[in-house]
Amino acid sequence: MATDVAAIDRVNGFWRRAGRYTILAIIAVVILFPIYTTLVAAFKPGSIALRHPLLPESPTFSVIKEAWTGGHLGKYMLNSAIVCLIVVVAQIITSVLSAYAFAFLKFHGRMVVFSIFLATLLVPAEAIYVTNFRTIQSLNWIDSFKSLTIPFLATAFGTFLLRQVFLQIPKELHEAAEMDGIGHWGFMKEVAVPLVRPSLGALGLFCFLGTWNQYLWPVLVTKTNDYRTVQSGLKVLASSRLDSPNLVMAGTVIAAVPIFVVLIVFQRQLIRGLTAGAVKG
Amino acid sequence: MSSRKRRDLGTAAMMLLPSLAILSAFVLYPLGRAVWMGQQRCSAVTKVCRSSGWGQYLDVLQSSQFQNALVVTVKFVLLTVPVGLFLGVVLAVLADKAIRGIGFFRTVFTSTIATSVAVASLMWLFLLQPSIGVLTNVPFLVKLFPVIKNPGLLQDSGTALSAAAASSVWANLGFTFVLVTAGLQSIPRDLYESAFVDGAGGFRRFTNVTLPMLSPVLLFSSVVLTSRAFQAYGEFDLLTGGGPKPQFSTTTVTYLAYGTGTSIGGDDGLKSTIAILLFVILLILSAAQFRGFGKRVEYGN
């Protein structure tokens, strides 16, 4: 009898698993569909671009190459890379500094300044684009790296994230360092920052993703291909080359690749960073 | 202690200065300035502004363009957030089994997190455009839904917003999936076991254990998705250009302020008015979400 039950369970289990796999597969197909069609189009030579959208034909890199050069995606990627590098480094530095001040220093008015930082988190970017644009205009920074980077050199989000982590460093460690003769700057360099390296990585990742994916601001402040970033460049490509949809798709693929790569390489850090705030509330 | 505080003040000032300077110049000052400009009218050409009175806020709020845009925005939020949350939970629950190959599926479900607004929108543009789109080349679909080709899902005022919403839900799926999966994995197994011993079946366990324990994650996702949906711009810029006109079926509040071809033109004053109104609406909404939803949130043991 026992073996019969086990056999029934195994059969039941098999059907349940098969059912689950089926549903998972269907959903996977649906989710991957847009990505698939984009890839198919990106690798189809221009002449047969629109036939059989679901089937690859004569795959070639020529469209991608054309998107990189003639479609300026190469330049756009370079610009995005430069902007991201500057912003990420700057945000990490400014966040470390201000987070340290909030976590380890006692001074009058600490709560007030902290509330100011908090307040900036509530302001949506769109609310201030108009006035920031006017500021950029009056400074003659339109169409330059300055307009793409300087407004974003600091972030309250990064400050809060790092402050949380700094606060987890036991107070006695700081006191021991005090006894050993080191001041705040030394402690920051020798102990605090090395201890929070994973969080710096997560923060850097967030900053990179956020900056790379920025759309409206670069559209507003860049006018020439010299300074366009990838996202705003895609818009230009899409509106100017309506005749070659596979070229536009190739551009899309180029734009998406860096993020895919970064996410695969850093997926653990990303997930840890994303969930740290959400799960614990 | 005061000497310690005094010593720290100098160091603190140096450390806080960089962040404070940037945040003050590019977040706080612009906000204040925007509030002020919200009661001005500005020439699109000369950029000169003249005060027009604080009543402008009320005027814009009551204007038909703004109201229309607000309706579109709310519709968009309602189309994307509940669906997005629901799908995220469904996918996470489906993928929460340690069966062979589940890693592959998890990666697929997470993959949309790598798409930016521009990338996702263009991918969907390619799918939906009547002339070049993939869907138009699938004959039996076109026969079933002629609107796909004529005038096109993005060109028909009835379907445009939903089509844009679909692309947005798709793009945010990875994000919600990752969050809910992490939330699921943090639920202690013994809660399920104790419910099982109490006789609760699968569905009961889901509603009595899973959902309550997921509530912090769901709240967080809901707030993020809602504010993203309210501020959505790129989708409409790339997919529909705010149209189709004359209904302006996909002109959300943000697009009204920044999009091309809207009735605002280049008037920075009006743009500010709209932007500030949007800010206030978002603030109220987030607060409401935290109070309403938040009351039901449980923060673990």
Added chain:
Amino acid sequence: MASVTLASITKKFGDTIAVDNVSIDVADGEFMVLLGPSGCGKSTLLRMIAGLEDPTSGDVFIGTHRVNDLLPKERDVAMVFQSYALYPHKTVQANIEFPLKVRGVSAADRAKQAKDAAELLELTDYLKRKPGQLSGGQRQRVALARAIVRQPAVFCMDEPLSNLDAKLRGETRAELVALHQRLKTTFVYVTHDQVEAMTMGSRIAVMSKGVLQQIGTPQEVYAKPATTFVATFLGTPPMNIFPAGSLEPGTMLVGVRPEHLTIAADGGVEATVVLVEQLGHEIHVVCALSNGTKVIVRRPADDDNLPQDGNVVHLEAWAHRRHHFDPDTGIRVDTE
């Protein structure tokens, strides 16, 4: 090497008085123990010596220098923390070298001095490991090595043994005493454990609720406690305090240690036996006076003459074994 003088130190946190007008003189090279229950202010006092807290009023002297306004690093004081406070991301060697690195000592000198300190504490095999890979006892020795390597004038130790298990604690106690004799530096040692205080200190300062109760050698503090607090804090089981008029007529509280009480046929005070505890190496006869006060008598393990539960007995003590305390203040009264 230097003496430490605390002159009328008071420390308030808001309205709470943590340390109330305490004055202590620690002689150069002495092993001074600050003993008391948690919350008595001993750690606060230690931190004021180290420079991690500033006194609300009063002066701290190290040697002849008034150090109130000096930062910890300027005071030539080293501290060993209860949780050791080792830098988790640095190796043992880097941890020990750190104070020297901060002072700009060359890499070669640093390595040598760290090696010497490590040898002294038998850590040479662990120099390349990180604290996370060490046991509690080893971490504690690293913390000690880091303090020693600075060759400070004063060592401050904040309950360094409390995180160790009992056996390790016993061994490490002896090692610390040996270390003190070897280095001949002033040690200021905080603990709540009276066994540590009695076996390690050259003098003990007993504190309760921020007030200094008594300073003296272990023998003085045990044999002539200055207050009922000191009398009942030191000694296991604690000294029995008889209410006024019970053991002898009068208005004073009378204290007698459990080992000095005898069970007599009559005289003394009447008590009922509640429990006879067999501890293996000795026996505790727990009695209750008529007013309920618990009294313990220590008897040797081979005592044949033990009373039984419920028996009524008479407890007596020699006159010179009796300690008298004022019933209101708890302060010792010497009746000689």
